[in-house]
Amino acid sequence: MNTGLQLYNTLTRKKELFEPLNAPHVGMYVCGPTVYSDVHLGNCRTFISFDLIFRYLKYSGYKVRYVRNITDAGHLEGDRDEGDDKFAKRAKLEQLEPMEIVQKYTLGFHDVLRMFNTLPPSIEPTATGHIIEQIEMIKEIMNNGYAYESNGTIYFDVEKYSQTYNYTILTNRNLEDMLANTRELGGQNEKRGRLDFALWIKAKPETLMRWASPWGEGFPGWHIECSAMSAKYLGAEFDIHGGGMDLAATHHTNEIAQSEACSHKQPAKYWMHTNMLTVNGTRMSKSAGNGFLPEQLFSGDHALLEKGFSPMTVKFFMLQAHYRSTLDFSNEALDASEKGFKRLMNALSLLDKLTPAESSDFEIDPIIDNCVKAMNDDFNSPVVIAELFEASRIINTVYDGKGKISAVELDKLKQLMQDFVYDIFGLKDEETSNIALNSVLDMVIDLRQTAKENKDYATSDKIRLGLQSMGIQLKDSKEGTTWNKA
Template identity: 60%
Template structure:
């Protein structure tokens, strides 16, 4: 189905600082590149938010019928500390600490990244290239930049000449930084480097004797610059000009700014039509930081083994919580916010699962078609997931009114309501219905929980509220929510 022909998407373009109507280069097809993780440690929740933001974009474009080539790289070489320009290679540093080969570190944390994304029910990208697998392409770009006069070699390393580039182009247009201001702020450091100017960035670095990861090049045995990797991999798989480039807000400068400079200097055209940036996460009102300890990993969130939140939350609840904020806004992780989101998630899933028991009528007291378009309108407005979720809760109110006999719906409207809810909850938001498990497992689980409900009922009858509360709370800890009603106690998973 080509729904995209009837839906006009507007994307906030970080380059122009405006919402623009999305018009792909090729009708019906979209090329999207997202900067992936540097695999030297467990992926953290801030990373996850970025990747889930673009999973949402990927899912919605696919839902509309676009053929999407989604490329997300793995940085497994070249990303030095201090914005990838100097200091230690974090992969080598971790290899020394853990007494592993560097590629063992890469493999270990790449696997962790994939497993974490799978728990969040994120779709894998179409192509997942690695920096080490594209050394040839990176060397070719460096050679071209030298030929074009935008790069120079110094003591076996090659640097991009930012001042030369700025005479013909505009360096800083994505981040809004002026080169004159950068020069003023860094002039005193000029003599401390082999670069012509402090603003110049590395395209190829000569490896020190102790640097294990190295490759031969026309200039030295060394390794590519961090910014070069993404230019090489994005253009290889998406072409010299493609539709969407995404990443975290922290990558806007210098990483994405340098990508634009490299691509414009080597290909003489703007590489990307729409730049998108996801904002950061905070934890209990403060910036997430490993150095301060104000940080939480996905595994710690799912297991409850953390000092920040005090209890466990399922991947679906955490994902649902993140989508209740727009991808361009700062989002704070806190116990109170996650608990509220968990209740909302269960309410939404309960409403969806009750649709099969709704009775139909001769007329509807709710315009399902208008509501359906409002869901599309939300996503068409720069992938506005919080507005979409608000619309899903509007439908939830209507479903609850239908259950209580306070509203009516026709058979065709019920089918359209169910299909739309299913499409946006599962296909677009990519949530998992935790109430659905395999038949055999479901039977065993139902028997075990029913027994615990019976024991809890006995405890309450004996006024042993400590035991009844303990059963309820500990079931909730593992994602089983008990609900007391007139007909007795039921449960749901989430």
């Protein structure tokens, strides 16, 4: 087991030696998407980063339980419990039931992450599937004196909590300044303090998503779901809690408060946050008009993009920046990543063509050691990529006959590339995947042609409609049958 891993802990604002609570078992909770709209690139970067962390922890010998939630209830438009419910608003807009919205965008989220070749989490719980756990946690918080009821809504008492615990431990903000800068909101008269936040919200007559509770019909606040589900699947204390840095100030701060108020324990030992995305140096956002969806990035269908970039190119681009650093999108940067990724894949395609010699001009152990040291240093993927390019240089040199490598060193080189390119980074050769797809489709088209010749039109139509449902359109002509992605 790897014992030299150092993580940057947002809670203490420094790197610390990773020591799991129950080694070799690791519990990791990452805040998943709110599934009322298409997944955005900021989400993708977070989940790609934690997929890397998940993969490397497993590579290092840990048994990892990776929990990533789905928020499908209780998310209002504002962090301070104001505005409309996002799911109900989207459901009304698209004239669907709220759970149809949830299903639609959950499937879309999974489709995007499959394109990035991320591993599924160990458990993916939903907020709506854990209403009982959330109600029970709220009841315990109230019993401990840190929450109160006001007109059917349950609020967390930040001032009472702050008398015993440090409410701003995650961000190191000044509590007095926060109170002074918190604006008055609608419904503020229901709260005892400006920073108090809702654990359970009373349903309005028009509320679509509602559940029975000891305080009447309502729905959970946004923050309570993560506290309840992380405690259920990882315990009151677990190892790693992660998410985007935008969650630290409100969502994660309130998660810590809820969990401590319930169990009197700090929930996670290590807090990790991914940094934001920018486009040509400007923060990516819908309001700035510079935000684009993954599908737009793949197709190039956006005013700021000169062309589309493949999922693996985009993933490789993200891995070239440390997860805690700002990631700036530009056509030039993506072009460079595309060339770099192709260079790496081309080198990998030559590995099996190398002929080992009796002696070697190269030693692979130093490269392996540097890769491990880089990953142990808070998952420094950019440094690993630089080492992989050095390995690619060796492959090309041997292939060109300008150097030789022994069988022992060649085996080490193959294992290095398998471990870090495929198993840890989760990259794959898209050209090879396309070749395989072409071969399979050619075979299926031949089977359909045989069916037509035998006048088995039912089978012919079944093949055509089946491919169409998977996004493959067939076109028959005198020259034969061709296909394209619909």
